[in-house]
Amino acid sequence: MKTECPVITLLTDFGLADHYVGAMKGFILGICPNAQLIDISHEITPYAIAEAAYTLSQAWTCFPPGTVHLVVVDPGVGTARRPIIVGAAGHHFVAPDNGVLTMVYDAVPDHEAREITASRFFGRPVSRTFHGRDIFAPVAAHLASGLAPSEFGAWIGDPLRLGFAKPTRTGLRTWAATILKVDRFGNLITNLDSEGWQRLANERFEMKVGTCLVTRMASNYGEMEPGDPFVIMGSAGFLEVSLNQGSAAKATGVRSGDTVEVRLL
Amino acid sequence: MKTECPVITLLTDFGLADHYVGAMKGFILGICPNAQLIDISHEITPYAIAEAAYTLSQAWTCFPPGTVHLVVVDPGVGTARRPIIVGAAGHHFVAPDNGVLTMVYDAVPDHEAREITASRFFGRPVSRTFHGRDIFAPVAAHLASGLAPSEFGAWIGDPLRLGFAKPTRTGLRTWAATILKVDRFGNLITNLDSEGWQRLANERFEMKVGTCLVTRMASNYGEMEPGDPFVIMGSAGFLEVSLNQGSAAKATGVRSGDTVEVRLL
Amino acid sequence: MKTECPVITLLTDFGLADHYVGAMKGFILGICPNAQLIDISHEITPYAIAEAAYTLSQAWTCFPPGTVHLVVVDPGVGTARRPIIVGAAGHHFVAPDNGVLTMVYDAVPDHEAREITASRFFGRPVSRTFHGRDIFAPVAAHLASGLAPSEFGAWIGDPLRLGFAKPTRTGLRTWAATILKVDRFGNLITNLDSEGWQRLANERFEMKVGTCLVTRMASNYGEMEPGDPFVIMGSAGFLEVSLNQGSAAKATGVRSGDTVEVRLL
Numbered sequence: 001m002k003t004e005c006p007v008i009t010l011l012t013d014f015g016l017a018d019h020y021v022g023a024m025k026g027f028i029l030g031i032c033p034n035a036q037l038i039d040i041s042h043e044i045t046p047y048a049i050a051e052a053a054y055t056l057s058q059a060w061t062c063f064p065p066g067t068v069h070l071v072v073v074d075p076g077v078g079t080a081r082r083p084i085i086v087g088a089a090g091h092h093f094v095a096p097d098n099g100v101l102t103m104v105y106d107a108v109p110d111h112e113a114r115e116i117t118a119s120r121f122f123g124r125p126v127s128r129t130f131h132g133r134d135i136f137a138p139v140a141a142h143l144a145s146g147l148a149p150s151e152f153g154a155w156i157g158d159p160l161r162l163g164f165a166k167p168t169r170t171g172l173r174t175w176a177a178t179i180l181k182v183d184r185f186g187n188l189i190t191n192l193d194s195e196g197w198q199r200l201a202n203e204r205f206e207m208k209v210g211t212c213l214v215t216r217m218a219s220n221y222g223e224m225e226p227g228d229p230f231v232i233m234g235s236a237g238f239l240e241v242s243l244n245q246g247s248a249a250k251a252t253g254v255r256s257g258d259t260v261e262v263r264l265l
Numbered sequence: 266m267k268t269e270c271p272v273i274t275l276l277t278d279f280g281l282a283d284h285y286v287g288a289m290k291g292f293i294l295g296i297c298p299n300a301q302l303i304d305i306s307h308e309i310t311p312y313a314i315a316e317a318a319y320t321l322s323q324a325w326t327c328f329p330p331g332t333v334h335l336v337v338v339d340p341g342v343g344t345a346r347r348p349i350i351v352g353a354a355g356h357h358f359v360a361p362d363n364g365v366l367t368m369v370y371d372a373v374p375d376h377e378a379r380e381i382t383a384s385r386f387f388g389r390p391v392s393r394t395f396h397g398r399d400i401f402a403p404v405a406a407h408l409a410s411g412l413a414p415s416e417f418g419a420w421i422g423d424p425l426r427l428g429f430a431k432p433t434r435t436g437l438r439t440w441a442a443t444i445l446k447v448d449r450f451g452n453l454i455t456n457l458d459s460e461g462w463q464r465l466a467n468e469r470f471e472m473k474v475g476t477c478l479v480t481r482m483a484s485n486y487g488e489m490e491p492g493d494p495f496v497i498m499g500s501a502g503f504l505e506v507s508l509n510q511g512s513a514a515k516a517t518g519v520r521s522g523d524t525v526e527v528r529l530l
Numbered sequence: 531m532k533t534e535c536p537v538i539t540l541l542t543d544f545g546l547a548d549h550y551v552g553a554m555k556g557f558i559l560g561i562c563p564n565a566q567l568i569d570i571s572h573e574i575t576p577y578a579i580a581e582a583a584y585t586l587s588q589a590w591t592c593f594p595p596g597t598v599h600l601v602v603v604d605p606g607v608g609t610a611r612r613p614i615i616v617g618a619a620g621h622h623f624v625a626p627d628n629g630v631l632t633m634v635y636d637a638v639p640d641h642e643a644r645e646i647t648a649s650r651f652f653g654r655p656v657s658r659t660f661h662g663r664d665i666f667a668p669v670a671a672h673l674a675s676g677l678a679p680s681e682f683g684a685w686i687g688d689p690l691r692l693g694f695a696k697p698t699r700t701g702l703r704t705w706a707a708t709i710l711k712v713d714r715f716g717n718l719i720t721n722l723d724s725e726g727w728q729r730l731a732n733e734r735f736e737m738k739v740g741t742c743l744v745t746r747m748a749s750n751y752g753e754m755e756p757g758d759p760f761v762i763m764g765s766a767g768f769l770e771v772s773l774n775q776g777s778a779a780k781a782t783g784v785r786s787g788d789t790v791e792v793r794l795l
Contacts, residue, residue, distance in 0.1 A: 015714035017573035019588040025568050026592030038290050043282035047775050059284040062291030075775050078750025128750050130765030184280035185311055220343025220393050235395030245312050245340050303555050308547035323549040327556030449545035485608025485658050500660030510577050510605050
């Protein structure tokens with residue numbers, strides 16, 4: 001699916017202060033001059049593969065088919081971990097094979113993964129520490145220019161997957177859930193699927209969130225008093241714990257990865 | 266005014282770490298593939314409508330007519346606050362009706378505001394917490410693609426305005442002014458209009474700025490000794506209190522919203 | 531070298547919170563509507579010319595010939611320091627003449643520098659504090675649109691150069707080197723040229739780096755134990771002191787500009 005201005009998204013833990021992101025973009029434009037380069041985020045916590053996997057899962061589905069997603073959170077750079085191309089639902093993903101694409105595999109079971117071995121597409125020389133510039137960026141640019149994934153290497157059946165916590169039932173009317181992410185506003189994004197947990201809108205419940213006991217579900221932020229945390233169906237498809245014009249993370253002391261308890265009364 | 270690569274600017278309080286900005290851009294490119302997406306800022310203090318209004322006022326006039334400005338600082342998301350399109354001086358603005366466009370209304374008295382009601386242009390489903398993605402971004406993209414504002418909803422005459430502090434005369438030769446903004450360099454941008462206050466270049470004056478008494482006006486930063494705050498005609502059209510290669514904010518202890526006193530001697 | 535979508539890169543110390551970068555981009559797009567605007571970094575430490583020079587040196591060579599690089603780290607704005615255009619290896623650089631292009635001059639001895647004097651290309655009025663918007667951005671946009679550098683001013687032979695520290699020999703088998711840069715990951719980039727120092731891979735050595743004595747050279751991050759700093763050939767062409775999944779800067783207490791000692795055993 002070749003377009004006039006193919007879209008390439010970038011998601012890394014490189015930050016925005018150093019030259020790393022600019023270097024990747026420069027090489028991409030040398031290969032694919034009309035690429036539309038869109039940053040998803042470069043502020044992933046360094047080496048945090050699971051955080052990148054979650055952020056990617058929320059962003060890639062918003063882009064049109066034909067988009068190439070370049071994902072470089074790569075603590076294993078220079079080791080034997082494989083660089084891969086994954087095709088899923090008309091999108092392409094270029095990333096290290098370290099599990100950062102796990103949520104793509106889960107969302108699109110009939111994805112196709114290939115190991116990138118065609119070194120003729122790499123920058124020269126390939127450094128030991130910056131495969132984002134030397135391998136992933138040029139491959140993404142050639143893909144966006146219209147080359148078929150099969151040009152870059154052979155099919156593989158076993159890309160690495162990370163385990164992501166699922167909510168677990170801990171009693172007759174109690175569950176343990178996990179905080180997937182804390183966002184800029186201090187919203188706590190749980191792994192409780194909004195659709196499956198719609199009942200909280202009509203039942204009495206208690207959610208133990210750090211130092212707070214949350215007992216109310218809101219339809220929007222504005223209807224709640226500032227200062228009192230509540231549960232809301234978030235935009236990511238999960239229940240979130242939020243505060244009107246304040247940070248639920250600060251109010252509750254809870255962080256990414258922490259457990260929260262839900263009890264139906 | 267349809268162009269080959271229509272420009273859409275983005276101004277939000279979403280930060281750059283989460284997927285929120287990327288999600289909006291993805292939907293825009295699905296609707297308007299050749300859009301030029303330009304970030305004004307995503308580092309507005311969360312919920313700070315007045316700060317966003319000031320930042321927008323300094324940026325939008327730099328862009329060519331035909332630009333669509335997408336402004337999402339939206340603490341009332343999901344409540345009854347209206348989404349609006351405003352046309353002014355050949356530019357379009359897409360924003361919540363919470364006063365964030367006040368300085369556009371002041372600059373262009375014959376602007377035209379419409380409430381966005383044509384839900385056929387919205388993403389589906391519309392979430393309760395992320396209208397940037399579900400309403401504002403797709404509307405901005407359709408506008409940039411060439412749709413007329415009248416397609417999105419009816420004219421309204423009463424968009425919300427914020428009050429912005431004006432300097433007030435407090436004595437025969439004294440005035441109280443307000444700090445509109447502290448920038449990255451620690452420059453204190455006052456609400457004293459440079460043109461009206463040119464006299465300070467030729468008269469003796471004292472400006473009481475936090476812990477400091479400022480008595481000199483500079484033509485440029487470099488002519489002043491490092492360490493001594495001075496007044497300068499800033500690039501925003503207002504007097505600023507600055508320091509050569511240092512932060513006037515740190516030196517004076519003054520913040521956005523604080524009052525400073527001017528006395529002509 | 532005029533292309534359909536000419537590339538303009540931006541490197542400043544303006545940060546991303548204020549309107550400054552957006553204002554420059556707006557004026558550029560008014561002059562050169564199809565420009566591809568690529569951020570190298572806006573997080574250069576305020577006024578840090580040497581830091582910008584290093585960051586530029588690592589980024590510009592990644593871009594295709596014909597790229598215009600707009601570099602605005604300009605503590606002398608409004609003083610007599612000259613605005614210049616430099617042509618080198620098919621690239622153009624637009625910057626204040628304060629040494630920020632020193633590493634370009636070193637890399638491309640047959641560069642050509644011109645003073646920008648053609649004020650017909652400037653924004654009006656030219657402010658005293660924001661030549662990025664009023665001089666450098668419009669000149670970069672006109673260059674990217676295809677105007678010849680000679681349109682902007684006459685050749686100059688003496689652009690300002692900064693001195694950058696070179697490693698110095700301090701004994702029969704000892705050298706003093708300097709840390710050029712600490713990156714987001716805490717890697718310490720030395721000024722020891724990787725090619726000239728390949729011998730460290732085969733010889734016993736000690737590098738005194740702050741509170742640590744580093745004695746090993748790694749081929750990649752992953753082969754080393756977390757917690758122990760090591761030397762590695764970095765992607766910038768210099769030796770770096772790094773830590774597997776950790777910050778060498780934190781582990782050693784060393785900062786940009788500090789000296790490290792190398793001893794061959």
